[in-house]
Structure formats: C-alpha cells, structure tokens
Amino acid sequence: MNKYWWFLLLAGAFEVVWVAGLKHSSAWWQWLITFACILFSFKVLLDAAARLPLGTVYSVFTGVGTAGTVITExxxxxxxxxxxxxxFIATLAAGIIGLKLVTETAAPDSKEGNV
Structure with a gap:
C-alpha cells in the first residue's frame, strides 16, 4: 500500500475525531482541537486526491469516517x-477493501486534473 492510501486512511481517522468533536465538545479547547482535526483531515484528503482517483478517495474517506464514527460511538x-x-459496517469495510484492490495510483509525475 503506497503512502497516498495511508494518507487517505489517516484523513478518515481524523474525520472520526472531528465528527465526535462536533457532538461532544463543550470547552473552547475541545472546539479548537475539533477545528484543527477538520483542517488536517481535509489537507491530507487533498494530498491523497492528488494521486488517487477522486471517486475512490471520496468513497473511502466517507466509508472510513462512517464506520469509524459508528464504532467510536x-x-x-x-x-x-x-x-x-x-x-453494514462490515459491508462498508468490504467495499473499501474492494476499491483498494481495483484502484491504480497515478504516476508520480502525472498531474491529473490540471489544465
């Protein structure tokens, strides 16, 4: 598994943190951590999207976030x-694994989507 897939999993993990933060934060510092997790999650998501197909990136990100949030709760x-x-969580996990198995990573020198 290349680093962009790891980025994608990391983005999903931080999504779980910030979603929980939206529900359970009450102090200012908890809101600050939640906001920092949102920013970091989307930054890492964009890094992964630079090398992986966008549909796969979004599907995996939301799937990891959904499954992780339910399990965390x-x-x-x-x-x-x-x-x-x-x-249903197991079904999501199977879909994420399936997407990983059938998705190719863009070549390091290609900049897909640039005009």
Whole structure:
C-alpha cells in the first residue's frame, strides 16, 4: 500500500475525531482541537486526491469516517450495539477493501486534473 492510501486512511481517522468533536465538545479547547482535526483531515484528503482517483478517495474517506464514527460511538460513548449495524459496517469495510484492490495510483509525475 503506497503512502497516498495511508494518507487517505489517516484523513478518515481524523474525520472520526472531528465528527465526535462536533457532538461532544463543550470547552473552547475541545472546539479548537475539533477545528484543527477538520483542517488536517481535509489537507491530507487533498494530498491523497492528488494521486488517487477522486471517486475512490471520496468513497473511502466517507466509508472510513462512517464506520469509524459508528464504532467510536459504540465503544466510547455507549451507543447500543445492533447486529445489523455491525453487518453494514462490515459491508462498508468490504467495499473499501474492494476499491483498494481495483484502484491504480497515478504516476508520480502525472498531474491529473490540471489544465
């Protein structure tokens, strides 16, 4: 797995942090951390989008964010566990893995999308 896929997973992980921050922040410093995570998440997302197909990038980013947020809510904040919820998270994970397996990375010297 190349570094752009790692960037994409990192962006998704930070998405989970800032989404949780939007719901659970109450102090100014918590809001500051949430805002910093938003900025970092989108910066890393844009770096990944420079080398990977945009549709794949967006799908994986939102899939990782969605699955991670649901799991975080269950583990850290006491959200009820529903077997169907876990099945759908597994389906998301299968889709993310499938996209990884069928997606090629752009060559380092190509600048797709530049006019």
């Amino acid at each position: 269950i583990v850290m904040f006491g959200e009820p566990v529903d077997p169907l919820k876990l099945l």
